[in-house]
Amino acid sequence: MKAIIENKNIVLGVSGGIAAYKSVELLRLMVKRGANVRVIMTKNARWFVGPLTFKALSGQPVCTDLFENGEDASIRHIDWAGEADAVVIAPATANIIGKLANGVADDALSTFILAVTCPMILCPSMNSQMYESKAVQRNIERLKADGHFVIDPDSGQLACGTTGPGRLPEPEDILDRLIYYLSPKDLKGKRLLVTAGPTRESIDPVRFISNPSSGKMGFAVAKAAEKRGGDVTLITGPTNLADLNNVKMLKVNTAQGMAEAVFSHMEHADIIIKVAAVSDYRPKEQTEQKIKKDNISELVVFLEENPDILKELGRRKKNQILVGFAAETENLEKHSQKKLTEKNLDLIVGNIVGRPSSGFDAETNKATLFYKDGTTEPLPTMEKDDLAHVLLDRILQL
Ligand code: PMT
Numbered sequence: 130m131k132a133i134i135e136n137k138n139i140v141l142g143v144s145g146g147i148a149a150y151k152s153v154e155l156l157r158l159m160v161k162r163g164a165n166v167r168v169i170m171t172k173n174a175r176w177f178v179g180p181l182t183f184k185a186l187s188g189q190p191v192c193t194d195l196f197e198n199g200e201d202a203s204i205r206h207i208d209w210a211g212e213a214d215a216v217v218i219a220p221a222t223a224n225i226i227g228k229l230a231n232g233v234a235d236d237a238l239s240t241f242i243l244a245v246t247c248p249m250i251l252c253p254s255m256n257s258q259m260y261e262s263k264a265v266q267r268n269i270e271r272l273k274a275d276g277h278f279v280i281d282p283d284s285g286q287l288a289c290g291t292t293g294p295g296r297l298p299e300p301e302d303i304l305d306r307l308i309y310y311l312s313p314k315d316l317k318g319k320r321l322l323v324t325a326g327p328t329r330e331s332i333d334p335v336r337f338i339s340n341p342s343s344g345k346m347g348f349a350v351a352k353a354a355e356k357r358g359g360d361v362t363l364i365t366g367p368t369n370l371a372d373l374n375n376v377k378m379l380k381v382n383t384a385q386g387m388a389e390a391v392f393s394h395m396e397h398a399d400i401i402i403k404v405a406a407v408s409d410y411r412p413k414e415q416t417e418q419k420i421k422k423d424n425i426s427e428l429v430v431f432l433e434e435n436p437d438i439l440k441e442l443g444r445r446k447k448n449q450i451l452v453g454f455a456a457e458t459e460n461l462e463k464h465s466q467k468k469l470t471e472k473n474l475d476l477i478v479g480n481i482v483g484r485p486s487s488g489f490d491a492e493t494n495k496a497t498l499f500y501k502d503g504t505t506e507p508l509p510t511m512e513k514d515d516l517a518h519v520l521l522d523r524i525l526q527l
Contacts, residue, residue: 135163137214145173146220147288148297155300210244220254230268257293314358322398323351326366330411341489344368347404353517384435443473
């Protein structure tokens with residue numbers, strides 16, 4: 130599946146706030162994802178960032194004034210409005226919010242917006258008192274009632290020295306919500322339980338047994354499901370990844386911790402996807418103090434088996450779709466098929482691990498889907514985000 134914003138016409142409206150510098154990065158991210166981005170700036174925005182920066186990054190003329198380019202410039206705004214697939218206003222100041230809520234059209238951006246029929250996303254950013262003022266809140270409510278999307282500002286220290294809500298969210302988060310608003314909601318009403326990352330099994334307070342899972346594949350599945358309207362719970366082992374928007378995050382450490390979390394949430398799930406790399410074994414004993422190396426030249430650690438969470442899910446499942454992953458270094462088909470049957474799965478994603486382009490910690494993955502009915506579907510190497518969408522497409526067909 131292509132990135133949802135690839136080849137889409139996005140108009141980025143920039144109004145005059147200190148956070149305008151972040152819209153440069155937002156533009157860069159959208160262009161990187163293949164979007165065709167046009168920028169309209171208010172007069173005040175030019176105090177913060179020059180139009181040339183936006184022009185260079187978008188590769189398109191930047192609109193700064195209704196009449197600056199001659200008589201037909203205003204017609205061009207109407208064309209842009211008709212061609213836009215989405216509009217993002219970031220930062221949206223109290224001034225532009227007030228104008229849009231009241232239908233005022235007195236500059237290029239506000240005039241353009243009145244002609245827009247596609248989804249519009251506003252990212253308010255201003256001083257906290259201004260943001261919390263009755264007038265701004267009333268205008269935001271009115272814009273929501275008009276069907277526009279509003280991304281709440283972050284809280285924290287603001288450029289004006291005060292602390293509170295009003296900070297423009299990070300560009301990655303704005304892009305994430307843009308993709309959310311544009312994605313089809315074919316998982317609406319479905320509850321998904323996804324697991325991700327490794328588990329850690331302690332030997333002593335400073336050492337553990339684990340594996341190289343980064344969590345990227347499991348997070349990609351949870352993120353894709355959320356974008357498509359699913360109600361997602363993600364149970365994850367330790368990773369360096371940021372929490373996902375609009376996803377219930379449960380963090381665990383050990384296989385036993387993951388088992389408890391999974392079993393207490395499985396009943397409510399329609400679809401369970403187990404991407405986590407669970408340690409099959411744990412040290413039989415964990416010492417309370419750090420094991421000292423004094424006089425020990427060989428250390429023997431006895432391991433005992435962890436619960437096989439997926440197998441138990443396969444035993445307990447009722448009218449639920451159960452999907453596993455198989456991490457293999459050889460005989461992908463044979464080992465994946467065996468797990469598919471033994472764990473009573475509907476589908477297993479077999480992937481070869483230990484290659485730079487596939488498996489642990491890679492950005493891409495090379496997988497083959499093995500279905501319960503015996504069919505198999507080899508997939509090309511693709512971004513983990515894209516594989517997640519293909520997997521969800523197939524699950525919806527089951
Ligand atoms: O996190 P990344 O860096 O992005 O890497 C992604 C990945 C390689 C971890 C992922 O694509 C993957 O292959 N996940 C499954 C890893 C694994 O544990 O495979 P397995 O073949 O050992 O286990 C088969 C299935 O049983 C898995 O769904 C696993 O979650 C489950 N299992 C395994 C052991 C156990 N004790 N309990 C389980 O539930």
